[in-house]
Amino acid sequence: MRVVTWNVLWRFAPDRRARERALLTVLDRLQPDIVGLQEAETLPPSPSPT
Secondary structure: OOEEEEEOOOOOOOOHHHHHHHHHHHHHHHOOOEEEEEOOOOOOOOOOOO
16 A cells, blocks of 8 residues: 655645646656645744743
């Protein structure tokens, strides 16, 4: 069984079409049984209250 996870914002964040092409290319190549998609973004730390 092949499981693949993908952070959909990774590397192609502003370009939705590029994200879609990249994801479909990888899924076609790997032929996974299960796919986990997530959207995770790293934000700068919030300033600490003074």
